[in-house]
Amino acid sequence: MLDYPALAAVAAVVREGSFERAAAALAITPSAVSQRVRGLEERLGAILIVRGQPCEATELGRSLCAHLDQVRLLEHDLAPALGSTAAGAGDRLTLPVAVNADSLATWFPAAAAAFGRVADVSLDLTLDDEAHTANRLRAGEVMAAVTAEREPVQGCRTLSLGALRYAACASPEFVARYFARGITPQALEQAPCLRFDRRDFLQARWARAALGVERVGPVHWVPSTHGFLDMTLVGLGWGMHPCAMVEDRIAAGHLIELAPAHRVDVPLYWTVTRLHAAALNQLTQAVSTAAGEVLGR
Amino acid sequence: MLDYPALAAVAAVVREGSFERAAAALAITPSAVSQRVRGLEERLGAILIVRGQPCEATELGRSLCAHLDQVRLLEHDLAPALGSTAAGAGDRLTLPVAVNADSLATWFPAAAAAFGRVADVSLDLTLDDEAHTANRLRAGEVMAAVTAEREPVQGCRTLSLGALRYAACASPEFVARYFARGITPQALEQAPCLRFDRRDFLQARWARAALGVERVGPVHWVPSTHGFLDMTLVGLGWGMHPCAMVEDRIAAGHLIELAPAHRVDVPLYWTVTRLHAAALNQLTQAVSTAAGEVLGR
Structure with a gap:
């Protein structure tokens, strides 16, 4: 041993x-x-x-x-049988989980809270830069991940969670300044837009769907979901936002949706270590329920 | 050449x-x-x-x-003298800047918007894990940084921006569950708390100041400022939040401050490449003004 x-x-x-x-x-x-x-x-x-x-x-x-994480997870299930009460701080079970930023900003807190109510287990969240999720799972750095890319990982199973829907939005002042004559390809080339990071192609995807063009204007890079929203609200640029985050702002007139007929869907997946352990099952259940309430399937 | x-x-x-x-x-x-x-x-x-x-x-x-970034920055100042109009997309000036997450979530968007109104320059923001800021500046990956650590960097000057003030908060349900008999050292050892990452010692600092103890309860790790707040609101744990983000929630009764007499200050600095270029000066001005409105000095 x-x-x-x-x-x-x-x-x-x-x-x-x-x-x-x-x-x-x-x-x-x-x-x-x-x-x-x-x-x-x-x-x-x-x-x-x-x-x-x-x-x-x-x-x-x-x-x-x-x-060791896997052994602890399995050992945790023995605790009731062994009649042990809550373990000491050094022994407390911690589940390392990778989450993409937009999930953490929308439906994931409800999943974490539901999990926290049923399991006496700590969550160790890592913000996932989607391209690396699979490698993190393979290296054993995390035991589960919310990812935007469906990639089979050995020793893991993958559940479809539905899709996060995005809307192109800008502040009213920004729209008045750049789109006074309508949202045309020419206007789009002048209007600053926001991108999350180098792997974020949602803006171009939306432009292709809505206007049949790929070229967008100058880019500001803002690698934070809420930072992205705050920067849009103060008029630094237009950007693609999860609908769940902006519907209230659109209704209140703080944001204007650029082309309501053209929202963009990003499918999300839950990839989790194949291990018959109560804590993993409870987390998968909480994730599935919370995602179901926010994501379209 | x-x-x-x-x-x-x-x-x-x-x-x-x-x-x-x-x-x-x-x-x-x-x-x-x-x-x-x-x-x-x-x-x-x-x-x-x-x-x-x-x-x-x-x-x-x-x-x-x-x-090349420095040459472009200096060249940018010549544009008016050369009579050139807005440069093409490939030539547009981009300023790489590192920002700590809590600044991005509070006062930095106002600085970025003010900068965007006066300068035709893109921002390329990097979320800074404070310990690495100085190295990023040294390696030339960014030209300026908001940092929580005052570290002299060769070729840069450092301005004090004041301090971001933090309050220990939890949801009313969480307080009822864990602190019904008051916020005692014993209760604190049982109550789950949130930490941003391994370098986040604000919880322990607060516990020492408020209760004279360092030991806090089981930890959930949530490396996102708004995720941290959302997890507190849904009752996963208690945590330290920038006052600017939680004052409204405390007033509305969505959060309870655990010990209002014991807030914790974190000084912030702006470290910027010493280069006489208009865009850098405009950004420094915008940062200084926006920080001044939110941070105590």
Whole structure:
């Protein structure tokens, strides 16, 4: 068997970023943490942690931490049978999950809250830059992910969650300034638009659907869902927003939808480790329910 | 002199992530982009771009792109004297700026909008994980940064922007569940709290100031300012929020402040490349004004 107390020390150092903070989290001394980590490294004949600011796991270290996560998840299900009460802080189960920014800004909090009410488990959310989700799952950095790309991942199953619907919006002042003569291809080339990041092609997709052109105007880059909305409200540019975030603003006249007939759908998926563990099932259930209330299927 | 058209091709590939998208942005063919990049690499005897998904700059490539940004910035100031009108899309000036998440969620949009009204320049915002800001400035990845750490950076000047003030908040249901008998150290060890990331120690700082203890309860990790607020509103945990974001919610009774006498201040700084260029000065002015209206000094 692996030396699990030592492995727990490795995982704590990786999670906290330093030996000192890992020691505080485990309520042992830093030198005890250091001994456990070094002992395991010597027995395995391999380095598990790259010492630095912050400390990071090597590839083998990551695999072992992922294994520890799975063992903890399975062990968690035994707790009622063992008659144990709530575990100590160092032992509390934490589920690492990757979420895309627009989900976190719309339907995901309801899923997290529902999960929090039924499970005594911490969530460790990572904002997912969609292209890397599959790799994060493969490397064992997360146990589940909300992703905009349907990519099969070994050892995981994938559920369709429906689609997040986007609307092209701008502030009334912005529309008056750039689209006074209508939303034409020429006007679109002059009007500054917002893009989330290099992988965000929603603006071009909308322009093609609504106007049959791909060329949009100068770009401001704003890699935050709410920042994106705030920048649109203050008139820096037009942008594509999840309908769930802007419907109230459109109704109140704070935003104008540029072409209501042309909304853009982005399908979302839930990819989750195949492991028969209550916490994973509870989270999948909460995600599926919350997504169902917001996303069209 | 450097071959600037070739350097512009390198910068476009790095910015867009691929030769095809760079070609579209520059309105030339992909093979023309490829020829320019390879030609410059051959003359310099060094690789500038690591071909991949996405394409990324080598260290030398990054230095050259940073140099190109500076040249463009200075050139931009000549435009009125040269009588040129708005430059084409490929030539439009873009300012790369790093911003911390809580600033983007509070006072920064007003700064960006004010800048957008006076300057015909695109902003390329990067969400800053504060510890790396200084390195990003040194590597030339950004020309300015809002940071929570005052660190001198060679070739840059640093302005104090005041402090962002944080309040410890939770939903009324959460307070009823965990703090019915008051906010005691014992209650705090049981109540789930939210942390933004591994470098976020605001919760512990507040606990020390308000209760004289450092130990807080189980942690959920939520690396998004608005996600953090949404998770607090739905009752997943208590957390530290910028006062500017929660004052309305506290007044409306959606959130309860845990210890109004113990707010926590985080000083913010604006670190900007020392370069006498109008766009940088305009941005610094807009940042200083917008920060002044929200941050206490």
